[in-house]
Amino acid sequence: MGKVKVKKSDVWIDMTPMSDVMTLLLTFFMLTSTFVKNEPVKVMTPGSISEIKVPENGVLTILISPEKDATGKPTGEGQVFMSIDNTEQLGNTLSDMAGRFNVQLTPKQVETFKTESMFGVPMTKLSAYLQQPSANRTKMIVTEGIPLDSIDGGMSEFQNWVDAARTVNDEIKIALKADAKTPYKTIKKVMNELQDMDESHYYMISQLDAGKSAEANTYVRGGN
Numbered sequence: 001m002g003k004v005k006v007k008k009s010d011v012w013i014d015m016t017p018m019s020d021v022m023t024l025l026l027t028f029f030m031l032t033s034t035f036v037k038n039e040p041v042k043v044m045t046p047g048s049i050s051e052i053k054v055p056e057n058g059v060l061t062i063l064i065s066p067e068k069d070a071t072g073k074p075t076g077e078g079q080v081f082m083s084i085d086n087t088e089q090l091g092n093t094l095s096d097m098a099g100r101f102n103v104q105l106t107p108k109q110v111e112t113f114k115t116e117s118m119f120g121v122p123m124t125k126l127s128a129y130l131q132q133p134s135a136n137r138t139k140m141i142v143t144e145g146i147p148l149d150s151i152d153g154g155m156s157e158f159q160n161w162v163d164a165a166r167t168v169n170d171e172i173k174i175a176l177k178a179d180a181k182t183p184y185k186t187i188k189k190v191m192n193e194l195q196d197m198d199e200s201h202y203y204m205i206s207q208l209d210a211g212k213s214a215e216a217n218t219y220v221r222g223g224n
Contacts, residue, residue: 078186
């Protein structure tokens with residue numbers, strides 16, 4: 001007796017509903033995501049057990065990196081860079097600083113500055129820096145940094161930037177981001193300069209260490 005052959009039929013699945021869902025999810029993430037800024041130097045933040053989140057808007061971020069020489073070795077010093085997430089406030093802060101230091105900038109230079117993810121060039125070099133092509137600016141900024149030294153016994157250039165940002169937005173939040181290998185004396189100097197301006201409330205950006213956080217939570221529960 002011959003075998004009965006079962007006719008195979010193709011399975012067709014209507015993926016239209018799935019496509020609609022994927023489109024909605026993609027749109028949602030595009031509208032709600034916060035893009036990571038292209039920082040002039042790579043910073044490996046230290047681990048922390050704190051779960052307090054830094055605000056996403058209205059933040060002046062101060063990046064403190066370990067300075068390195070031409071061979072890539074740390075020099076024992078540090079560099080300071082800044083960023084302001086609001087483009088309009090960034091432009092107004094720059095205008096304030098240009099007035100304080102009598103720096104003349106063209107409209108094109110101002111627009112170039114506003115497109116920078118972070119800034120960190122002394123005011124005396126800012127105009128020449130903004131004249132450079134993007135590729136050159138990327139190479140130049142890693143060798144600079146905002147000066148922390150007092151000017152004629154008054155505020156440092158760093159303090160002037162913070163003060164200008166506070167003048168533009170008196171509710172701006174300050175966040176410090178330092179590399180795990182940044183010299184403590186540089187971080188301490190930045191903190192001291194903020195304290196001298198009565199800026200004692202700021203966020204410290206760090207990576208959540210899940211292991212340490214779990215240990216801390218276990219300790220707290222055990223202590224109770």
